[in-house]
Amino acid sequence: MIPEVSSLQRRDLNHVWHPCSQMKDYEDFPPIVVKNGKGIYLYDENGKQYLDAVSSWWVNLFGHANERISTALTNQSFLLEHVIFANFTHEPAILLAEKLANISPKGLSKVFFADNGSSAIEIALKMSFQYHMQKNKPDKKRFLALTDAYHGETLGALSVGGVSLYNEVFQPLLLDTVRAVGPDCFRCPFNEMPESCSTPCISYVEEKLKLHHEELSAIIIEPLIQAAAGMKMYPPSYLKKLKELCLQYDVHLIADEIAVGFGRTGTMFACEQAGITPDFMCLSKGLTGGYLPLSAVLTTEDVYQAFYDDYESMKAFLHSHSYTGNPLACRVALEVLQIFEEESTLDEIKEKSAYMNEQASHLFKDQPYIGEYRQTGMVGAIELVRNKATKEPFPGEERIGYKIYRLALEKGLLLRPLGSILYFMPPYVITKAEIKAMIDITNEVIQEYFETVQLNQEVFEYEK
Numbered sequence: 001m002i003p004e005v006s007s008l009q010r011r012d013l014n015h016v017w018h019p020c021s022q023m024k025d026y027e028d029f030p031p032i033v034v035k036n037g038k039g040i041y042l043y044d045e046n047g048k049q050y051l052d053a054v055s056s057w058w059v060n061l062f063g064h065a066n067e068r069i070s071t072a073l074t075n076q077s078f079l080l081e082h083v084i085f086a087n088f089t090h091e092p093a094i095l096l097a098e099k100l101a102n103i104s105p106k107g108l109s110k111v112f113f114a115d116n117g118s119s120a121i122e123i124a125l126k127m128s129f130q131y132h133m134q135k136n137k138p139d140k141k142r143f144l145a146l147t148d149a150y151h152g153e154t155l156g157a158l159s160v161g162g163v164s165l166y167n168e169v170f171q172p173l174l175l176d177t178v179r180a181v182g183p184d185c186f187r188c189p190f191n192e193m194p195e196s197c198s199t200p201c202i203s204y205v206e207e208k209l210k211l212h213h214e215e216l217s218a219i220i221i222e223p224l225i226q227a228a229a230g231m232k233m234y235p236p237s238y239l240k241k242l243k244e245l246c247l248q249y250d251v252h253l254i255a256d257e258i259a260v261g262f263g264r265t266g267t268m269f270a271c272e273q274a275g276i277t278p279d280f281m282c283l284s285k286g287l288t289g290g291y292l293p294l295s296a297v298l299t300t301e302d303v304y305q306a307f308y309d310d311y312e313s314m315k316a317f318l319h320s321h322s323y324t325g326n327p328l329a330c331r332v333a334l335e336v337l338q339i340f341e342e343e344s345t346l347d348e349i350k351e352k353s354a355y356m357n358e359q360a361s362h363l364f365k366d367q368p369y370i371g372e373y374r375q376t377g378m379v380g381a382i383e384l385v386r387n388k389a390t391k392e393p394f395p396g397e398e399r400i401g402y403k404i405y406r407l408a409l410e411k412g413l414l415l416r417p418l419g420s421i422l423y424f425m426p427p428y429v430i431t432k433a434e435i436k437a438m439i440d441i442t443n444e445v446i447q448e449y450f451e452t453v454q455l456n457q458e459v460f461e462y463e464k
Contacts, residue, residue: 003030029406032050032409036064037052037065039065040426042064048412049412050413050414051412051413051414051434051438052064054414054424055425056290058264061289062336063429064290068339069339073291073331076092076327076328077328080327085325086320096333096337097296100283100296100298100337101298103337104281104298108278108298109300112296112297113330114324115321117258117284117285119295120297121156121157123282124218124254124299125218125254128218131217131307134306139214142176142216142217143160143177144178146182146183146205147180148163148182148230149162150222150229151220159174159175160220162182178208178212182204183201186232186374188201189201194234195235198237205242209245218251221239222256223239223256223271224239224270225265225376228418230381230383230420231379233374233375233376236273237274239271243276243278254279254281254282255271255278255280255281257270257282258283258284259285260379261287263340264377264378264425265376265379266353266377279299280298281298282296282297283295288329289333289336294326294333349428356378359436360375361375364443367447368450369384369385369446370382370388378428379425381422382421384422394420401419401422402417405422408441408445411441411445422446424438
């Protein structure tokens with residue numbers, strides 16, 4: 001049955017090609033037209049309310065139409081909207097760079113701006129490679145990444161990604177990346193438990209380093225949570241050991257904190273929990289609280305000095321984006337960081353994440369199709385499985401998560417699934433009552449889906 005579509009939906013489908021979508025799906029499930037948002041809620045053209053449990057692709061920290069951020073953006077727009085960032089600068093960029101350097105892991109003192117997460121990854125890869133070339137190490141031109149990694153959609157970022165759904169078709173175009181098996185705490189091959197784990201899985205990386213370190217420029221990793229892989233979580237001790245291996249084998253460490261930075265894991269940056277300083281830290285998403293595209297690559301004085309020379313040496317990092325250091329985005333990012341400082345955001349995250357974990361763990365622990373509920377900071381994940389005892393996953397073609405997502409939307413809850421994993425990553429302004437509602441509705445739609453499937457199977461068997 002083809003649903004009725006509004007004028008705006010019809011016009012959208014006439015011209016708009018949506019991201020991460022099979023457009024044919026929209027024939028029976030047209031895109032929802034969002035007219036406005038406030039706090040954790042979005043409102044469609046008919047006035048229906050949706051609780052944004054995924055922070056609109058992980059970018060929104062302090063709610064939609066946040067008055068402080070909107071005011072900062074408006075005021076800046078009357079001063080300076082944009083200026084070329086080569087040979088020019090402006091106060092919002094200067095203040096933001098200073099603040100990022102002050103709050104990041106010790107030693108990350110230089111900031112290179114770009115305009116999205118994938119671009120930040122490309123910059124870090126290029127900087128690492130060029131650094132080694134300029135240090136007379138020309139063989140270091142490959143990168144090591146983990147299985148199930150995700151680092152973005154541009155070709156360099158796809159090259160170090162490990163989720164075949166995104167990069168398999170592009171393999172002929174991609175860099176020759178060394179791949180090491182990453183941590184998998186839910187299906188741990190060593191039968192370790194995360195709370196007492198000695199991270200023996202780091203041996204997979206060490207084996208690759210022994211074989212390839214002379215040709216490796218950098219290792220890239222998502223600290224603590226492999227997000228697009230299904231919110232796969234692992235302990236900080238893994239990061240600590242990884243940093244030690246990088247130092248031992250003279251390989252850079254690139255920390256992709258695009259999804260996990262700015263409090264998502266419970267600390268401002270995930271690397272803090274391991275007490276490490278990467279050589280490069282990539283930031284985006286929450287940096288502007290979901291308002292404007294902006295990213296930053298933070299790096300060390302050592303890396304910076306490898307590029308610092310007379311122009312004729314041709315050692316400069318000749319990389320640019322038209323909107324590098326955009327004043328509007330920088331001013332908004334400054335306001336986001338001021339909110340963290342002035343409103344004790346990290347303390348609130350600690351309290352709310354504990355409540356979320358308590359509520360979700362209690363509700364989901366005995367569900368037959370939930371293999372695990374796991375949580376780090378304000379990121380919670382529900383892993384749906386066909387068999388709880390064996391942890392057998394559902395085949396991707398069954399689209400379990402997508403079907404539950406559609407049921408949740410009917411009940412006013414936005415859950416963007418990752419295969420058969422449902423997850424929570426709400427804005428920090430969510431209240432405890434709203435956290436409970438988010439979890440209760442999720443539980444309701446999971447039960448509703450599997451009861452419907454079971455009933456259909458029983459009818460099918462009876463008719464046979």
